[in-house]
Amino acid sequence: MPLVTAAALIVAAGRGSRASGSGLPPKQYAPLAGRPVLTHAIAAFHAVPEIQRIAVVIHPDDAELYADCVRLAPDRLLAPVIGGATRQESVRLGLEALSADAPDLVLIHDAARPLVSPDTIQGVLDALRNHEGALAAQPVADTLKRAHGDGTVSDTLSRNGLWQAQTPQGFRFALIRAAHARAAADGRDDFTDDAALAEWAGLGVALVASPRRNFKITTQEDLAMAENLLRSNEPRLETRTGTGFDVHAFCEGDHVWVGGVRIAHDKGLSAHSDGDAPLHALTDALLGAIGEGDIGQHFPPSDPRWKGAASHIFLADAAQRVATRGGRIVNVDLTILCETPRIGPHRDAIRGRVAEILGLDVARVSVKATTTERLGFTGRGEGLAAMAAATVLMPA
Template sequence: MRAGAIIVAAGRGLRLGGPVPKQYQAIAGEAVLARTIRAALACPELSSVTVAIHPDFAEHYRRAVAAIDDARLSLPVHGGAERADTVRLALESLEDAAPEVVLIHDAARPFASPGLWSALVAATSGGAGAIAAEPVVDALWRQDGECADVPVPRAGLWRAQTPQAFPFAPLLAAHRAAAASDAPPALDDAEVFRRAGGIVRLVPGEPDNFKITTAADLARAGRMVAARETEMDIRIGHGFDVHRFCDGDHVTLCGVQIPHTRGLLGHSDADVGLHALADAIYGALAEGDIGTHFPPSDPKWKGAPSHIFLSHAAERVRARGGRITNVDVTLLAERPKIGPHAAEMRATVGRLLRIGADRVGIKATTMERMGFVGREEGMAAIATATVILGAAGEA
């Protein structure tokens, strides 16, 4: 399912004090907005991320995202006078792309996990909307001046978070209808969608997915990041693979099919890059190699696409409460030329691993006509993966 994300950063957001809006202030040296964007890009279902900004803070935005190198991050759009206007303008910027699903997220919620994003996309099946939310567990009181007046029953009450996910075309139509009506402003996009006749599902939110609004919130976010960094169990794995050439008209490298005068021989699709990378991840986990998990003696893996192996390795990281922070692959070949395909390879590997393309290195070198690679008898690949395990890996 093709999904797009809209991150709303258009407000001035000056509640923290000073001239810099909260979404551009730093947590451990990185802007809140940058962390929010990275969290969105870690969701494999997202084909694009669009940020709606206030035009006065274009330079703040440019600096915040300068280190993010991912083709899915689109050019920003300018927001409107109200939040609803901002969302509508951002939706209209996606009209030509027309994703099946769109997720709306606050710029100042940098800790939504990839799993939450994915759960919301899945919950839009059948044309429903879906919001992240947590049930209210505290006692509720209605205020009378400075005093508690009457208690409010909390049964069935939920605290809404973002992201909120919706089928794209109905949400755009609902926002256009809302803009043309005299109805009171909606509380959020879920109310806009429901007023237009849609249904909205509740998806369990996350305690850490709080919105940074005050200086105390920013300090809490800093403590969370610092605590996770001190708990880091950092692992580095290395992988190496080699395949000989055979008859064929293409090779598959890092998930991308490239026309060539030869093919690569292997039990699976012989993607030497993904094989080396999967072994690097398994190595970081001390969990063997591809052959350990997918024995070549098993005929069901004959001709299998190598993305299966890499996705399994990534799932093993997540199963141990970890995350992959970056990977690097060097392809050894005289031909074909890798440079024209490197960007697509980085994007493909990033999607498979649920990390941004700015965390994927793909490069190539020849062997100066030496050895089996130099004689064009085959290709090889060397890969490195950095993995963080434990509580810190879930950030």
Template sequence: MSIPKVAAIIVASGRGVRAGEHPEGAKQFRRIGGRPILAWTLERLLRHPKVGSVVLVANPDDAERTAATIAPFDDLGEVRVVDGGATRQASVRNGLLALSEYPVDTVLIHDAVRPFLSADLIDRVAAATGPDVGALPVVPVADTLKKGEDGHVIATVDRSGLYAAQTPQGFPYRAIMDAHEKAANRADVEFTDDASIAEWAGLAVAMVEGEPDNVKLTSARDLELADRRLKGESRMIDVRTGNGYDVHKLVDGDHVILCGVRIPHDQTLSGHSDADVGFHALTDALLATCGAGDIGDHFPPSDPQWKGAASHIFLTAARDIVAKKGGRIMNADISLICEAPKIAPHRGTMRKAIADCLAIDMERVSVKATTNETIGFVGRKEGIAAIATASVVYGETL
């Protein structure tokens, strides 16, 4: 079965007047936890393994701020920026049109000022979206609802069966594009979100479980609480450290592969895959941060499909597992233990290979090497070992 191609549209062209005037500009550029709100939202979608394309709908007056916000994420994938329209509906339509040249099955439409969406929520919405059905994350209405008139309560509204709608809202791309095209010609009909356009056009919309934390930041008070949350004033940030160890036997050969780099040598490492001890140890370290077992659980050596496989496959898979669990990789450190070959000439290339696999900056990657002072199997040049440590932040950092 083919995997649906998922794209995301982030709507970030509003002015956010209810949050008040601010030197940082529109609400989506206001800083919480040290970064613009839009940056938190962008990173969550860009890091999700199912999202292949991101379109950012922005106000052309914010071009400089938009470019500065996107720049730190260049390594995570392309963000296509298109101009917003006079209304949110027009802005979403512009974003949908920008995807017309991409092979997209599913599109997720998300508010820029909902920075606390989780990887699990993205998964639920994407999974519930099909060729003939959209998906809407909702949370049940908990408060008693009152109907008022002239400043007085005139009725209590039955809240059973009532839900508050959230984003991202998922749709089959062609169906929601057609719905928006039809809606653009109906000035007499008011739409409050994309799900209402889908309903009006006859597209079924399934409800999926939303998240109370996935709040839309509207007022200055909302921004203040979000800032305190990200700074850890309301709860602890979940920082986890994982360790990994691997060793492979040296046999006759003409090269070794260490941390993704092929190094000429008079021996080679023996293993079911390419026997890259550095990548194997780091894979285990990452999996350890979220209790996801070890490399053998996911890529058993008894499975012939992994024979001779490049170990960046394993490391990338561990990265995606961490991202799906809501983790952000902060640091990766590998110590290689061998008498030969010399590691120093290749350290920079190794660090870059690791950074590319993990989609993090090179300054967050360390590769070190030491000998075993001719002691033991390493000292006798019978094998090479690696120890890896990874630090990952879960939950609070998006």
């Protein structure tokens, strides 16, 4: 059977709070090495070329948390699926959402396992070439004890042949979707994972050895351990800086775009796009920091696709290029030069919008404004200019 397409279904609809703490967001949105737990899981699947689509099942109350996680979303990420009351129901709803353009294979993964490696994902995919199902698992290494009700040892169990199930768990899509539908029709909602449901449905499921680091985050101790593992494996980073400059002339109009904020004005800005000089300068600063040319190379003004385009598209693309190369934006600094309009009243809005586009804390965004004391083209009120600097950490 030719295996043509594969999708990942990441289950992130749970309410577990032991890892994040009382009153805090669920563990899949807890910060881990600078990014939410869920973001790490998505990135692992995005790193496997055979995974053409990634769908995430979320709780209906988590739409804003999820949007923050995927602000710099990979191109293969689908719209989120709203989950159900149980994990089993959430998976079934996710499978139904994928069925409109059904893949040959689906890998189902818990968002609370952020340290899954691309090698483990690929191993499960490879096993599906010869099996109806496959799951990542770890051979049981510890001696197992059965306890009495009072907490004393009843007897010792043999660990021979015992494995600890992990995720991803992969299946032929049509088979696992049918198994979930059958379980729902029979009123069975007690399966603890998809492999157990598949076994009940008579599917053959293979074991794929997976490292211990692919553990499930349940407690704050687990979260701290995951943080230490990620930090210890981080590549050596070096600091890079980039600068950018842009200018646009005033023309007829009733508003200007400055740093992603629409400001009413008695003039407009002459440009192929929306003329947002600060965002253009900042885009060039990020591209310069990673040695990827300038905005004109990636979004040439000769291309009609960018006529009138919103400049946040250009800035988000530059940020994605930094992330794709394993980099991290540390801070950005904008200086806007003009006599009018007055920038001061809009400074906080500009900082917030730039932080939103880049996925940064607003404290890492600086916005300054100055005039040129009536000197030069800005002093004569002929246009608006912007300078930008960006600092990023990149693998050495």
